[in-house]
Amino acid sequence: MVKYILKRLFQMVITLLISSILVFILANCIGDPVNMIVSPKAPPEVREQVREMLGLNKPIWEQYITFVSDAIRGDFGDSYIYKEDVLGLILQRAPATLELVFVSVILALVISIPLGVYAGAFPKRKSSSLIMGGSILGISLPTFFIGIVLIFVFSLLLGWLPSSGRGPTATFLGMKFSLFVQGGLKYIILPAVTLSVTNIASLVRLTRAGVMENMRQDYIKFARAKGVSTRNVLFGHALKNALIPVITVFGMEIGSLIAFTTVTETIFSWPGLGKLLIDSINSVDRPVIVAYLCLTTVLFVFINFVVDLLYTIIDPRIELR
Amino acid sequence: MKKRMTSLLLAGAMLLTLSLTGCQPDSPSGENSQQPGTETSGGETEKKSLVIGVVNDVVSLDPAVKDSSAEQQIAAHLYDPLVDYTTDLERIPGLAESWEILDDGVTWEFKLRQGVKFSNGNDFNADDVVFSLERIMNDPTLEMGVYLMRLKEVKKIDDYTVQLVTKIPYPVFSGSLSMIMMLDKETCEGLTPEEISANPVGTGRYRLVEHVKESSIKLERNDEYWGELPDAETVEFRVITNAATRTTALLNGEVDFISNIPVMDVERLENAEGIQVVTAPSLSCTYVGFDQYHETGSAGTDDPNPLMNVKVRQAIYHAIDIDTIIDTVLNGYATVANSYMPEICVGYDPEMERLAYDPDYAKQLLEEAGYADGFNLRIDARSDSDFNADQVAQAIASYLGKVGITVEVNLLPRASFYEKVNPEDLQSSCFIGGWSDTSGEGMVILNDMIHSYGDGMGEGNNGHYSNAEVDELLAQASIEKDMDKRAELVKQADAISREEAGYVPLFFKDQIYGVREGITYTPRAGDNIMAWDFEF
Numbered sequence: 079m080v081k082y083i084l085k086r087l088f089q090m091v092i093t094l095l096i097s098s099i100l101v102f103i104l105a106n107c108i109g110d111p112v113n114m115i116v117s118p119k120a121p122p123e124v125r126e127q128v129r130e131m132l133g134l135n136k137p138i139w140e141q142y143i144t145f146v147s148d149a150i151r152g153d154f155g156d157s158y159i160y161k162e163d164v165l166g167l168i169l170q171r172a173p174a175t176l177e178l179v180f181v182s183v184i185l186a187l188v189i190s191i192p193l194g195v196y197a198g199a200f201p202k203r204k205s206s207s208l209i210m211g212g213s214i215l216g217i218s219l220p221t222f223f224i225g226i227v228l229i230f231v232f233s234l235l236l237g238w239l240p241s242s243g244r245g246p247t248a249t250f251l252g253m254k255f256s257l258f259v260q261g262g263l264k265y266i267i268l269p270a271v272t273l274s275v276t277n278i279a280s281l282v283r284l285t286r287a288g289v290m291e292n293m294r295q296d297y298i299k300f301a302r303a304k305g306v307s308t309r310n311v312l313f314g315h316a317l318k319n320a321l322i323p324v325i326t327v328f329g330m331e332i333g334s335l336i337a338f339t340t341v342t343e344t345i346f347s348w349p350g351l352g353k354l355l356i357d358s359i360n361s362v363d364r365p366v367i368v369a370y371l372c373l374t375t376v377l378f379v380f381i382n383f384v385v386d387l388l389y390t391i392i393d394p395r396i397e398l399r
Numbered sequence: 400m401k402k403r404m405t406s407l408l409l410a411g412a413m414l415l416t417l418s419l420t421g422c423q424p425d426s427p428s429g430e431n432s433q434q435p436g437t438e439t440s441g442g443e444t445e446k447k448s449l450v451i452g453v454v455n456d457v458v459s460l461d462p463a464v465k466d467s468s469a470e471q472q473i474a475a476h477l478y479d480p481l482v483d484y485t486t487d488l489e490r491i492p493g494l495a496e497s498w499e500i501l502d503d504g505v506t507w508e509f510k511l512r513q514g515v516k517f518s519n520g521n522d523f524n525a526d527d528v529v530f531s532l533e534r535i536m537n538d539p540t541l542e543m544g545v546y547l548m549r550l551k552e553v554k555k556i557d558d559y560t561v562q563l564v565t566k567i568p569y570p571v572f573s574g575s576l577s578m579i580m581m582l583d584k585e586t587c588e589g590l591t592p593e594e595i596s597a598n599p600v601g602t603g604r605y606r607l608v609e610h611v612k613e614s615s616i617k618l619e620r621n622d623e624y625w626g627e628l629p630d631a632e633t634v635e636f637r638v639i640t641n642a643a644t645r646t647t648a649l650l651n652g653e654v655d656f657i658s659n660i661p662v663m664d665v666e667r668l669e670n671a672e673g674i675q676v677v678t679a680p681s682l683s684c685t686y687v688g689f690d691q692y693h694e695t696g697s698a699g700t701d702d703p704n705p706l707m708n709v710k711v712r713q714a715i716y717h718a719i720d721i722d723t724i725i726d727t728v729l730n731g732y733a734t735v736a737n738s739y740m741p742e743i744c745v746g747y748d749p750e751m752e753r754l755a756y757d758p759d760y761a762k763q764l765l766e767e768a769g770y771a772d773g774f775n776l777r778i779d780a781r782s783d784s785d786f787n788a789d790q791v792a793q794a795i796a797s798y799l800g801k802v803g804i805t806v807e808v809n810l811l812p813r814a815s816f817y818e819k820v821n822p823e824d825l826q827s828s829c830f831i832g833g834w835s836d837t838s839g840e841g842m843v844i845l846n847d848m849i850h851s852y853g854d855g856m857g858e859g860n861n862g863h864y865s866n867a868e869v870d871e872l873l874a875q876a877s878i879e880k881d882m883d884k885r886a887e888l889v890k891q892a893d894a895i896s897r898e899e900a901g902y903v904p905l906f907f908k909d910q911i912y913g914v915r916e917g918i919t920y921t922p923r924a925g926d927n928i929m930a931w932d933f934e935f
Contacts, residue, residue: 108812109814109815110821122823234650241648242647242653344640347614347639349612
């Protein structure tokens with residue numbers, strides 16, 4: 079186990095190095111940050127001064143080495159635009175995204191797993207084809223469209239839910255959350271639903287496929303013959319064996335939800351990480367982009383690790399090596 | 400009404416939780432914070448509150464950090480400049496009661512307003528002026544420094560008199576000063592911009608209640624303000640980035656006012672009950688710029704650079720049908736430009752007309768220039784501008800195609816675009832640019848845009864248009880105190896650059912606002928939205 083974790087850590091360092099080099103070079107191609115920092119009316123001397131202050135006059139490999147040696151000490155530098163510590167900036171925005179992802183993940187699980195099992199167990203029923211049709215719609219519709227339709231229906235026509243913003247927040251463990259505040263909950267509903275639609279759709283399909291395959295296996299027939307209740311057959315046996323691909327995909331999706339909620343956050347003005355990323359890309363705020371994507375790499379490696387651990391719990395035949 | 404009440408109740412509940420959890424240490428509204436909730440349940444005495452939907456949050460509440468209208472509009476609520484300006488860009492006394500230029504022509508003496516207090520109770524005096532100005536002059540990363548480029552030194556004469564000495568005689572310096580906000584020396588000395596932003600101390604009409612990053616900025620009226628009190632007692636700038644969401648928020652009453660309405664949403668808002676659409680011409684000029692710097696090797700066109708030829712530039716000017724572009728691309732929400740200068744400027748010439756749309760004449764000019772078979776041209780334009788630069792570029796490309804010029808439209812995101820058109824290292828032969836200036840002085844605009852580039856002049860003249868006569872006229876205008884004479888000089892310089900087609904002015908995009916019924920909004924020149932332009 080320890081050996082496995084060490085191996086994983088080593089892999090993570092390599093991944094981080096490669097991805098940071100890539101991000102560093104690519105961020106350099108977006109444009110010259112000095113044009114974004116200095117007023118367009120400023121004279122060339124001021125531009126040069128700023129360039130020097132930020133160390134942008136040095137060759138790119140030298141900048142990269144400085145970045146890595148600082149990053150090892152936990153210093154990702156200051157944002158060009160906000161002039162704040164990048165890590166602090168990201169941590170400030172993280173709670174908003176995390177709670178949004180949390181709600182949408184819960185939604186996705188609660189809705190997709192039962193629907194998927196149902197559609198897999200009784201594939202010939204009309205209701206099952208309805209679920210499958212709906213899931214195709216869910217996969218195909220782009221997020222921004224779903225978001226705008228939801229706003230139109232629930233906030234403009236019906237007037238039930240607010241169209242944007244995060245609503246009231248309360249401090250919990252030093253971070254601001256809106257989940258625990260009474261009025262805060264209704265702000266999260268529309269963005270969370272928007273975010274979960276695609277996931278629900280793909281998880282339904284995966285669960286269904288897995289369950290359908292398992293339903294044809296002998297052990298299910300045997301369980302039935304033994305008189306195990308339908309519920310136990312479906313959720314205790316068929317689902318459990320269908321879970322491996324579901325969990326793999328689910329893990330990856332949590333990762334991309336946390337890292338790339340950009341579209342949803344922009345539509346609903348949700349002040350989270352996705353909006354920070356897109357703003358930073360637009361203003362060539364390289365320290366933020368690089369730190370953000372490095373953290374995302376860590377996040378994905380971590381999630382993959384957790385998923386691997388879950389495999390061993392679900393299927394004892396799998397060993398960590 | 401019901402919705403408004405609930406939102407107010409929510410706001411009250413929120414303030415309550417905030418004060419309970421103590422995550423907002425220096426709330427200036429300590430004892431007031433629970434009032435909105437209790438008041439609305441009483442009914443009658445509802446506070447005059449204004450919720451404004453804006454596109455982006457500010458980067459900093461330190462007024463010196465960024466030179467953008469979004470930042471300056473919030474700063475103007477919290478702080479005051481020495482010299483203020485009206486909705487028509489006329490200069491009026493701000494924290495300076497009066498000023499005069501001394502006989503040497505470069506020394507400005509300002510008499511400061513007495514008895515003005517900062518939000519922390521400190522007195523405003525000459526030390527604060529010296530501090531606020533020197534702070535910007537000494538730090539190149541503070542963008543507002545561009546407005547003080549001509550300032551040499553600041554001298555305190557007594558507690559309520561300061562002298563500002565400019566490097567050269569510059570009669571419109573008071574206009575530049577209207578961009579510079581006054582900070583409290585005792586509070587801000589030694590603080591970083593982030594610290595100043597976290598706890599802004601100003602003399603302005605409003606005080607900060609709360610700034611939730613990327614969400615909202617809440618202000619309350621400063622009832623001790625030295626000037627006329629605005630109607631709105633509380634103001635909230637709420638960040639709603641997505642245009643469709645912003646429109647919805649106005650329609651269902653979550654906000655009272657929005658700006659930057661996309662032209663396609665205008666009709667829907669006009670037909671909605673209880674909402675009024677207000678349009679006003681902006682100061683932001685969209686234009687076509689030409690590379691007039693590289694004799695050979697201009698990026699994206701033939702060799703030698705055909706745009707060096709005045710006839711070619713004139714031909715392009717004559718080939719563009721701006722009226723049709725405005726009607727089709729901008730649904731009519733724009734005003735034709737005949738110069739970089741908006742109508743409101745000193746030196747704007749209402750008699751002047753654009754070079755007329757005449758494709759046959761354009762062809763003739765190209766023939767005379769030796770380009771009967773046309774040439775290749777690349778138009779660079781931003782893909783993410785708020786004045787539809789991408790569609791404008793495509794329309795222009797088709798007009799130029801009709802007179803035989805082969806155009807490639809090259810759309811770029813903001814950062815890459817500015818890198819291409821950077822005047823130090825111009826990598827574009829032709830581009831769609833935008834320029835906005837709130838000085839109200841044609842001389843200032845033309846100094847930036849058509850004066851030869853270099854030595855602090857022609858900062859917006861990315862294409863390096865250059866004419867010695869224009870430079871001379873503008874040099875005279877820069878030191879001319881008499882407004883009419885200055886206007887005359889500016890008009891002459893403007894006429895020359897038009898004649899030579901140094902650029903093609905296209906249009907001033909209209910600002911489109913939506914406001915809830917019951918509130919009257921008077922738009923001001925420029926993009927800034929000020930809470931005191933609203934009447935209840």
